Amino acid sequence: MNNTTAEEPGICEVGGSGLWLPLGGDAEAMWPSELKIFLYLLGLIYCFLGVAIIADVFMSAIEKVTSVKKQVMSKELEKKVTVKVWNDTVANLTLMALGSSAPEILLSVIELVGANFYSGSLGASTIVGSAAFNLLGITAVCIAALPNGEIKQIKDQKVFAITGTFSIFAYLWMLVILVAFSEDMVEPWEGVITFLFFPLLVILSYMADIGMFGSVRQPTEHIVLSQVTTEQLAELMMKVRQDFGGRPVAVRVKAALQHELRQRRSRAVYRVAAVRDMAGGKKVAGINDKTRAQLDASRASNAGNNAQNSASNNTNSNAFLTEAAKSKEKASCVEFVSSRFSVLESVGKAKFGISRHGDLSVAVNVLWKTRSGNEAKHAKDGKDFKMQEGNVEFEPGSSYEEVEVEIIDDDQYEDDQEFYIEINAAVCATKGVDASIGEKKEATVVIVDDDLPGLLSFEREEIQVQESHLQQEMEITVRRRMGASGEIKCRARTEDWSAKAGADYGKVDEELIFKPGQMEAFIKVQIMPKGRYESTEKFRLILEDPTGGAKFDSTTDGGSDSCVCTVVILADTKNKPLVDKIFSTLSPNWDEVALGNAAWIDQFVEAMYCGGSKEEQKNSSWFEFVLHVLSLPWKLIFALVPPTEYCGGWLCFFIALAMIGCVTIIIGDLASLLGCSMQISDLQTAITLVAMGTSLPDTFASRTAALQDEYADASIGNVTGSNSVNVFLGIGLPWMIGAIYWNVLGPTDEWKAKYPRLMTIYPDGGFIVKSTGLAFSVAVFSCCAVVCFAVLIARRAFLGGELGGPKPMQYVSGGVLACLWALYIGLSIWNDSQNN
Template sequence: MSRYTVNCSEGLVVPMWYPNENLGLGDIILRGTVYFFLLLYLFIGVSIISDRFMAAIEVITSQEKELVVRRQGREPQIIVVRVWNETVANLTLMALGSSAPEILLSIIEIWAKDFKAGDLGPGTIVGSAAYNLFVIIALCVFVIPNGENRKIKHLRVFFVTATWSIFAYVWLYIILAVSSPGVLEVWEGILTFAFFPATVLTAYIADQRLLIYKYLHKGYRMNKRGVIVQAESGDSDIGVELDIKEPDGPHLVVDHLGDDCSAEAREFEQTRRDYIKTLRELRKKHPTLPLEQLEVMAHEEVLGKGPKSRAFYRVQATRKMVGAGNLSRKISERAQSDLSEVKAELQRAEAECIDVEQINATRVYFDPGHYTVMENVGTFEVGVVRTGGDLSKSCTVDYCTEDGSAEAGSDYVSAKGTLIFDNNEIKKIIKLSVIDDDLFEEDEHFYIRLSNVSDSAMLVSPSLATVMILDDDHSGIFGFPERDVELVESVGQYPLRVVRYSGARGRVAVPYRTVEGTAKPNKQYLHTDGSIVFEDNQTEKTIILTIIEEDSYEKDALFYVELGDPQLQGVEAGIAAAAELKAAEERTEEEKMALLGRPRLGDVSTAQIRIKESKEFKNTVDKLVQRANASIILGTSSWKEQFTEALTVSAGDDNEVDEAGTDGRSASPSPADYLMHSLTIFWKVLFAFVPPTDIAGGYLCFVISIFGIGVVTAIIGDVASSFGCTLGIKDSVTAVVFVALGTSIPDTFASKVAACQDKYADASVGNVTGSNAVNVFLGIGIAWSIAAVYHAYHGNEFKVEPGNLAFSVTLFCTEACIVIIVLMIRRSKSFGGELGGPFATKVATSVFLFSLWIFYLVMSTFEAYGIIKGF
């Protein structure tokens, strides 16, 4: 019989295995083996329900709000940012999610022991903190590829949480051995819990320090409406307002000038730049693929390689461990689903358009609606057509001409009448005449109007046609039809129109050239120059412009196209040149006419070409940014989806999206995956009953999941106590060695993936210190506060023997300070970052940190069994 078997007690959930006294060696080995494997199975179970819990947390903390940014001289822009601050989320829900078993175990143990202090819960918290700080950081330092390194991005937050984490364990020693030795008073328990919001608040202040500094030093103030504004020099009423749109509410506004943008806006812009860069690279690799297919590929790549939350890595690690596969397949399926939804919307829109067009009526209109004719054309034809409806019926419509700048009788012959469409006749012709003269005139126009259509038909646009009469007695005025031309960068080649008006006589060459503006030649457009030649009576030519596509977002670049002086070609050019050499009194009538009719440039001889971004490309980026949210991967929309995932075995190998592109999607499940799936299918199916995250915004899943974690954790506590009782191991040693290790395995895998995949070390090691502090302030603070209040209510004292907990706390604090010093040394230029670096140094660092953990376990165990003297 073990020395400690006599101290065994009934568990809260799991009954005692009787008989429990006078056991032989064989019974002890058998029971120890059963309890050991049962603990492993329970650790898997709590990991799977924590998977659902973390998915709910990711959905909750991924809620978004819209900021409408007003930018000077540009259109307002809507950016999407998280409702939850990243630091607050990591120290509250994320920390609770990753440490829920340890925290709940401490609370449940108090309840199970009739509000008396135990060693299992606090020991697990301290042991888990030691494992996280020493082993996880040692692993993360080692797994970074040789020559690479990772730095902590939010260093101020890391310092704050590191300080709180060390203080948390110092505080435990103070209340156990200094303030009131052996007794925990109510105020000590409540103050311990109160340090949790203090940790979150100080970390948030550290995270927002630059923003506060900016407000204090750049003239920010609060206006009468309570909105922070940036005051302009000498103006107390006008400012740059920063306001936020509530979710599902009306748009509010952030007026934005220059670089004064929030951290959330910068984060949004970084995400958008990642998508733009990815789309450009994919287009270069796959130039023939349509943009919608590139959109899917970019969505997969950015979601696969981009920064993710602690919840994402934790869920990914758990699913790989239990044969549920990595998340790369779901990324692909989600991207394909998004594309399918877009296509379905387009198809529905097209169907609606078709329904609108299928009106049961005959439509009558001019085809075409604009005519350009020379003054000497004589007679020309104008077409009127009818379409749709019942064409077997006859139809009538009246027409008449109307003056514009051209006048009936002097410039054209007026006309009016009625057109009769016979059965199945779809087109009628109106013949009109133009009056020619020998006078120089500006180009003139007149109109033809349709009216009084029969009841079986309807007039549609164009029901008014315009006829432009070009004077043929002049060589013409040359220019662009419009001064400003806006092109999208994806246009490729664009035919820029050059027109000749007020005459069309003779063959004329017009030189042209492109001129640099903010757009650079041969980078954003191809420089070109040359001449275009108008033949006799030709009124329009085109200059081919070539735009170089860069796939830019919100592009706005300018260049210009200039026309030179037009030159007559052929006989008329010679006549005009000869006439110019003669004195005015010596010129013949023909020569005078030639000089009067010489070509010249019009008012618009320079066109401004504005290159804008491709709307298709911009819309694609906008859609991708809107969906750049890992919660769409972790979340579930229905119980059917959850049970399908629970019953399906997927590949869980390392060929995942973050390491080998799309290889992980095509990998088949291995025998190990099938084995883990068969072993864990009970837990998968059981926890598939947890409500999907899409219900109630993830909060219902959050509540039910934490209840499930509590039940499984209570069983773990009972089994761990029975395991230690059977083998003669103290609860404090069982907690530090076995329970802490079992509850920290998913975090180990999550940190390893985060270290390799993220650009920074925050997701892998930066959150360790914050999680350790939260463990003490929540796990021990809540449990001991409840017990202290309970005993105070009954007039008793809540007694907590310092025992080996004080020794473990002191040892842990000392080694924690050493770890932080090592990390800060590694941040220097010699090493380049907290993680990775040269092979020799990262191996040395990992071995040293791991040895600190071994030393901690050995010394804590020796002290627990009295081999060395504690305090």
């Protein structure tokens, strides 16, 4: 971090110093070089562990901030819904990117301030080196991490295309600034534009995310456990039942729900889990291969048991149905063709059909009779119809016969009247063969007073149906009154209200037909299982566009233009007690997946134990315990940071950021001390040790995300955005500040002494950034990045995804990227050595 000239001593030499180190001053400078190299390297590695641990706390705060939800009124659903305050893409490119790259960005800013606003090579070189390791090294690890044959792809390709383009453009822009416009000097407008590319990237990525450049991306479901409601829990339970089958017991539902609730994890969760594994800290629930394997095995076992039970039940059920069907087929069954008929008063003699099914090889004699009722609507014997009885003979092979009833016509207007025809008995002529009567053993006959086509209306204007854990079919009855002449039709369709077609019910759009004399018809609607706690949802079934002279009953909902039936879907009353039981047992366990703590004292207790608790320490391995002991001083220091529950996580955010800055100062001084002791430049130290040390937690986090996440976005999809943000913030911000500072201040005596050769080129002074080494490093990385994206595009085209595939192809792709990274390191060091 110390800018040296020929006259200035190095940081490790007598008279040299950094911001805080060396603590021993000139006495330390006299130590043997071998001892200094060993101690500085050990200290640098230990500080990498420390900055990773405080970054864990910082990312916990970011997870808390970005997971905040609020309730808003949905005009579409006509109810309050819960939405996330932070858009996922915006969160990833701002706070999440800052969280994973905070050491590199702060190193660059601190280097500027610590060097009296002169530029240094450590910060900028670390950012370029970190970008190379992230894009080439981490991507190579993720490609080769998947099991043989498994393929995962980036889901949000539009966002990835934008961030990928910016990630290459950002470094080419650095090259343009350093070489093209004003060599070795950054002007204020260059710094400002570099910084403004950051909000431009965020805006463009957000526009792509919400569908302004094409189709709208489906929002990602991300339920925060501490904010889950009983309604959300009920819906999740229904999903689990569909996945695992039937109505599992509460223990199984609880275990499956905890698995489902953790499926969508943010980038912060994977990063924190990786750091805690490195430091022997509290495990993040579900983020390890063992847990994943156990859950997958449990899911497979449950699915297998359900399949076996289902198969067994189906076998028994099918056997029962088969026997019942065979028994039924043996008998000859008779019934009316419809349970409701209508006839005109002037018809004279009306005929009504009786059908037969089953065994048709025998003759069957059917006894029938008419009857009336005592109510005003009932037709009267001798006045409206003639009471009759008789028999119908079904000959062998016959399946249809008719009975005939005389209807009496008069000149007096009267409402529709009805009487009944019933089958009394069915007798088979053949011995040993039974005859039976079906469900339609009685038919209602409506005598219509005139020749009108009729009025249509629903049997009920509001129908309530209780949801089930299985899909169910309901029949909605449409009645035809005051006439039944001719064939009439109308359109039947559903309309969303709070219930939505496809999710809550099956969409209906069909033609409803009434044959001459037909008095009722049925519309079948599918009711989907969704999982409701107490809520009710509604949709409408609408009749419109009648033909054949039919009209709608103007006294019903919809008036004379249409006919409306409201269907209300009620929550399953049997479901509520189970939801309450599971909610009460889950509630105390929400904290097990929370990244932060609610109480300050808990942080110190967690820091003291390996695995975060006394119980977990007993189950920890000796290696985890060693890591815990090594990281214990850092854990106790960073336990001073306020918990994430204070001020919505923002207090933890800013204090953790300040602590990252403190550790970064030490890392910067140690890196310069190490490089000075080894007699290598800051650039070589930055692109190797510092870049790898700050990026190591991201490597483990990305590998875990590649194995456990459904898509590749959480593993490599965020690398491009992070690399872009590093340039726009980590370089754009300090360069903008430095350029403006020297543009206002002008060349001081110190500036003139520091850059005597540049006085003739830039007499008005300016912010000097030596392009030697850095520009070459940026150019090499840009070329390697283009090849890397070509590899990813080729993998998507030929293998179907950026990650995984056959093992030989994984090793080839990963090997190519690893060689590119080695090439970048080798060429950068070679060029730097040539110039120094």
